[in-house]
Amino acid sequence: MNLETAKSPQTKRPKRHQPLTLLWALGRAARAEPRLVPWETTRAEIGSLISTFGLVDDAPNPEYPVLKLAHFGLWEIAEHPAPPAASGGEPLRWMRRHQPLSGPCDWVYDLVTKDDAVRSRVAAFLLSEYLHDVDQNALLARVGLQAAPVGRRSTTVERIVRDSALSRLVKTLHDHMCQICGIRLMLPTGPYAEGCHIRPLGEPHNGPDELANMLCLCPNHHTLFDAGALAVQGDLIVVDRSTGAPVGALSVVAEHSIDPRHVTYHREAVAGGEAD
Ligand SMILES: [Zn+2]
Known part of the structure; x- marks a missing residue:
């Protein structure tokens, strides 16, 4: 998997918009939440992830990763088969105007919702490849990945x-x-x-x-x-x-x-x- 992420001009490292957007989606899949999400929710949640875990000069503009992932065929923008390219000011204007529902494509979502092992492998790849030097524990907890199993109470409770x-x-x-x-x-x-x-x-x-x-x-x-x-x-x-x-x-x-x-x-x- 290669996300073709642009390099940050300041840090010369791959921008983190797409990896963070995918981790956000994996967290939703782990909780079996609806696949398609209103734009305002997407914007607020991914924007805040980019602000906290992005590179210093990563602008918190989630319209770019959503559009890029849509062009790669990984993301669906419901009822809008031909969204604009991810550059300039048009993407944000377009999102505001259309307020689309969007989320991972059906096949992607099915794959990562059903199989904990697949989800973990994708999360591990994203962390290792794109998210060095961040508090990886805090990030996983924030997106709700690898949450503690519910109802597992036993003599090992303290360790768990x-x-x-x-x-x-x-x-x-x-x-x-x-x-x-x-x-x-x-x-x-x-x-x-x-x-x-x-x-x-x-x-x-x-x-x-x-x-x-x-x-x-x-x-x-x-x-x-x-x-x-x-x-x-x-x-x-x-x-x-x-x-x-x-x-x-x-x-x-x-x-x-x-x-x-x-x-x-x-x-x-x-x-x-x-x-x-
Ligand atoms: Zn051993």
Whole structure:
């Protein structure tokens, strides 16, 4: 998927209008809300997302991403098969005049409404590709993606309450299978795994809360990894620090790329240097 996003003149980075618009739509799909939305709602909600999570010089003008996505065949502008091109002042005037209902096309919406895994993969792609350096947890929570499951109350309640949207996303991407041992624990409440930060959050490590700094692990490997008993080499082979023996290769999925800088940091600062 390539959104052909224009580059921001100031930051030289891809503008975030389309990724944010798609995340907004994914959140609506996750809640099974109506596919087509009145223009004023679209404008207000996407505009506020762009203001909060866009680049410094991203103007909060949602008519551009809506029109671009419509021209790519991903978005429907109901009863208006030939909307104007996404440039200049005409798009906003046109939207105000016609007040169209719009939203993702039927096939797109069906795909992401029915399948949590597909939705998670698209969200992960958008975060990794376009939304570095934003509070990814806050963004997922804001659009209502990876919300805490309702009615899941058990002895694990405390963990679930503390579970972040990003942690739920990484676990969905790996189908709750530990990236080190491949185990998928089944509880009466469903599969269980833990989201683990590679470079730890908070002092003194100050790791970022982003998808590229996370792993999906079983509780045992989470504990060993956090304690520095395991280190991940540059080739993603996991090594037992006490014996130097390889434990296995970290399993990866295409939608979840791990930032090698965080792996190096963990190996050097948490696991204490090259295994000997
Ligand atoms: Zn494991």
